[in-house]
Amino acid sequence: xxxVTQTPRNRITKTGKRIMLECSQxxxxxxMYWYRQDPGLxxxxxxxxxxxxxxxxxxxxxxxxxxxQAQAKFSLSLESAIPNQTALYFCATSVGQGYGYTFGSGTxxxxx
Amino acid sequence: xxxxEQHPSTxxxxxxxSAVIKCTYSDSASNYFPWYKQELGKRPQLIIxxxxxxxxxxxxxxxxxLNKTAKHFSLHITExxxxxxxxxxxxxxxREYGNKLVFGAGTILxxxx
Numbered sequence: 001x002x003x004v005t006q007t008p009r010n011r012i013t014k015t016g017k018r019i020m021l022e023c024s025q026x027x028x029x030x031x032m033y034w035y036r037q038d039p040g041l042x043x044x045x046x047x048x049x050x051x052x053x054x055x056x057x058x059x060x061x062x063x064x065x066x067x068x069q070a071q072a073k074f075s076l077s078l079e080s081a082i083p084n085q086t087a088l089y090f091c092a093t094s095v096g097q098g099y100g101y102t103f104g105s106g107t108x109x110x111x112x
Numbered sequence: 113x114x115x116x117e118q119h120p121s122t123x124x125x126x127x128x129x130s131a132v133i134k135c136t137y138s139d140s141a142s143n144y145f146p147w148y149k150q151e152l153g154k155r156p157q158l159i160i161x162x163x164x165x166x167x168x169x170x171x172x173x174x175x176x177x178l179n180k181t182a183k184h185f186s187l188h189i190t191e192x193x194x195x196x197x198x199x200x201x202x203x204x205x206x207r208e209y210g211n212k213l214v215f216g217a218g219t220i221l222x223x224x225x
């Protein structure tokens with residue numbers, strides 16, 4: 001089945017370290033998103049991309065960067081991780097506006 | 113600014129009872145409203161959605177209603193079962209940020225058997 005896969009599933013890293021979270025999809029969708037989930041705050045958008053040459057900031061992009069290496073791959077980087085970036089991170093894809101998202105399996109990141 | 117308010121934050125019901133979760137949005141141009149269910153340790157999954165040209169949509173025990181004038185929409189689950197226990201998120205499509213979805217904070221639904 002077509003799916004959205006994230007790696008790693010869990011990661012513990014130290015403050016100040018650089019870390020990359022990866023997302024790949026076999027759904028053939030052009031639109032890809034990175035969201036962060038914190039208890040009581042729902043899902044907040046970090047970055048999004050509508051094609052390989054299109055990268056846009058979301059509402060909480062500070063401290064993060066992204067790379068769209070191919071239509072199927074969208075990576076999120078934390079250049080210098082800090083403890084308040086501890087959260088559950090989800091990649092999502094969409095076939096277009098006016099349609100729902102398909103979420104990836106999630107990456108639980110802990111910064112100590 | 114962009115915002116979707118979701119209530120209640122937690123909801124406990126007895127098995128077989130109905131559950132209702134309500135969301136309000138602020139962008140009058142919003143025209144797409146999905147609902148997601150997230151079971152413990154799993155990814156959010158789309159369970160139902162509604163577009164602004166309809167007022168109600170049903171899928172078995174789940175229904176969503178939309179009141180565009182009041183800018184609110186609700187999820188209704190009838191004959192609740194223990195497997196309905198999960199976190200439910202509403203969302204609205206906003207024009208800002210490329211028509212992205214803005215999510216509510218979520219409702220923890222517990223169905224007691």
